[in-house]
Amino acid sequence: MAINENKKAHQKLESERKRYLTIVTISNLLLASLFSTILYFGFPSIEISIALSFAILIASSTTAVSYCLFLVLIKRLKNKSTIYFDDKIVLKTKKDLSIDEYKVEDRNTNIIDLNAMLANEFRAPLTILKNNLGNLDKTITKTPEHLQTLANINSASFELDSLINNAIYITKFQERQFKVDLSSIKIIDVFELIREQIKRISDSLDKKIRVSILPNLPKIDADPKAMSLALYNLLGFIIKHGSESIVTINSRFVDNNLEIYISSKANTNINETIQNSLKDGSEILGNAKANLGIFVAKIIIEAHNGNLIFENQIQSKQFKIVMPVSKN
Amino acid sequence: MKTKKILYLEIDNQIAKSYILNLKNNGIAVDWIKNGAQGLSAARNNNYDLMILDALLPEKNAYEIISALRRKEDLIPNTKIIILTNYELSQKNKEDLVSLSDGYFIKSDTSPKKLLELINKKY
Numbered sequence: 327m328a329i330n331e332n333k334k335a336h337q338k339l340e341s342e343r344k345r346y347l348t349i350v351t352i353s354n355l356l357l358a359s360l361f362s363t364i365l366y367f368g369f370p371s372i373e374i375s376i377a378l379s380f381a382i383l384i385a386s387s388t389t390a391v392s393y394c395l396f397l398v399l400i401k402r403l404k405n406k407s408t409i410y411f412d413d414k415i416v417l418k419t420k421k422d423l424s425i426d427e428y429k430v431e432d433r434n435t436n437i438i439d440l441n442a443m444l445a446n447e448f449r450a451p452l453t454i455l456k457n458n459l460g461n462l463d464k465t466i467t468k469t470p471e472h473l474q475t476l477a478n479i480n481s482a483s484f485e486l487d488s489l490i491n492n493a494i495y496i497t498k499f500q501e502r503q504f505k506v507d508l509s510s511i512k513i514i515d516v517f518e519l520i521r522e523q524i525k526r527i528s529d530s531l532d533k534k535i536r537v538s539i540l541p542n543l544p545k546i547d548a549d550p551k552a553m554s555l556a557l558y559n560l561l562g563f564i565i566k567h568g569s570e571s572i573v574t575i576n577s578r579f580v581d582n583n584l585e586i587y588i589s590s591k592a593n594t595n596i597n598e599t600i601q602n603s604l605k606d607g608s609e610i611l612g613n614a615k616a617n618l619g620i621f622v623a624k625i626i627i628e629a630h631n632g633n634l635i636f637e638n639q640i641q642s643k644q645f646k647i648v649m650p651v652s653k654n
Numbered sequence: 655m656k657t658k659k660i661l662y663l664e665i666d667n668q669i670a671k672s673y674i675l676n677l678k679n680n681g682i683a684v685d686w687i688k689n690g691a692q693g694l695s696a697a698r699n700n701n702y703d704l705m706i707l708d709a710l711l712p713e714k715n716a717y718e719i720i721s722a723l724r725r726k727e728d729l730i731p732n733t734k735i736i737i738l739t740n741y742e743l744s745q746k747n748k749e750d751l752v753s754l755s756d757g758y759f760i761k762s763d764t765s766p767k768k769l770l771e772l773i774n775k776k777y
Contacts, residue, residue, distance in 0.1 A: 452762040453740060461766060474671075532688070
């Protein structure tokens with residue numbers, strides 16, 4: 327699932343190119359030997375001889391054309407750090423894999439396609455991003471309509487960033503390179519990092535967020551970027567799938583732990599998705615009934631020595647995050 | 655020329671507005687409703703040229719709406735129906751929807767411009 331690990335893709339393609347070159351060379355030698363044999367000994371039937379020569383000619387030219395195309399592909403891949411989400415939207419990344427820009431561009435080459443499971447989750451923000459980019463030139467600059475279009479682009483870009491970060495975290499998790507950069511921080515400050523983006527999702531679906539996190543709660547040792555992604559994933563899921571118009575996030579201090587609750591009334595059909603998403607990694611990946619965002623939230627929280635629990639109550643569904651408080 | 659009138663059922667404000675902006679700019683009248691049950695009622699009580707609906711909607715989903723409108727008899731014979739969704743439906747559900755509707759499109763593959771072209775050419 328290395329969606330934008332271009333360096334690895336380059337290495338893989340380079341080794342495939344070498345293997346391809348060897349196969350082509352050997353094939354050509356064999357074809358040349360066969361052709362020489364035909365010419366030397368001849369065939370009893372002139373028709374068979376012509377047909378065989380023709381087939382060899384076609385096979386050789388097809389090989390040559392596909393080889394040339396392959397070389398072009400490698401050259402393009404080496405020159406660009408580009409991911410095509412589909413035919414139009416292009417994501418350009420920097421060397422450190424951070425997002426450089428999104429833009430609409432005609433697809434002219436195959437680079438790296440997203441895993442089908444991820445692509446499903448990408449569809450909604452992609453639609454918003456594409457449509458608003460397309461509409462941008464139809465709105466008059468600095469009008470409320472124009473500003474709203476820009477805000478929608480910003481919001482969809484953030485959601486795509488989060489999905490990409492989910493993919494990067496999963497890749498790192500699979501390669502056992504997942505690390506967190508801890509600092510002592512208040513949970514309300516982690517939430518503030520995503521407040522605006524969460525508000526945009528909830529506004530878009532006519533939902534309300536009720537935040538009841540007291541500012542004087544003890545701090546936790548957390549990686550702000552990773553922890554905010556975990557909260558964003560869980561809140562985003564509940565906002566999108568909860569049936570009630572109000573989603574609540576609150577927290578309390580219990581037994582030297584900070585407990586954070588994200589709750590709402592929710593459709594019963596999300597239980598299976600959540601249960602699937604909280605299983606072990608090997609059972610999640612490739613499971614269309616799992617949500618990658620919840621799975622990433624789980625691995626992030628567990629990397630902080632915390633716990634993510636799903637509480638399926640009659641009246642409501644809630645995620646409970648248990649985090650040890652900071653010793654500093 | 656008669657103005658085309660469309661009923662659009664979509665729950666996501668941002669997605670809905672991005673399509674509606676382009677449709678209205680091109681002289682198409684759009685009634686936008688976010689709720690499946692209300693959408694069904696609007697479809698029965700008005701004469702639309704086209705109905706565009708997302709697969710999953712509050713109260714009634716696309717299958718329930720189309721079934722109510724077309725399963726036994728076609729209650730809206732002058733209205734075409736297309737599905738515009740991002741949800742990956744099961745093969746069975748998709749086949750059922752396709753058999754009762756006049757088109758099935760994925761939103762992320764259908765730009766506002768493309769939707770307008772489709773409406774002008776096919777619907």
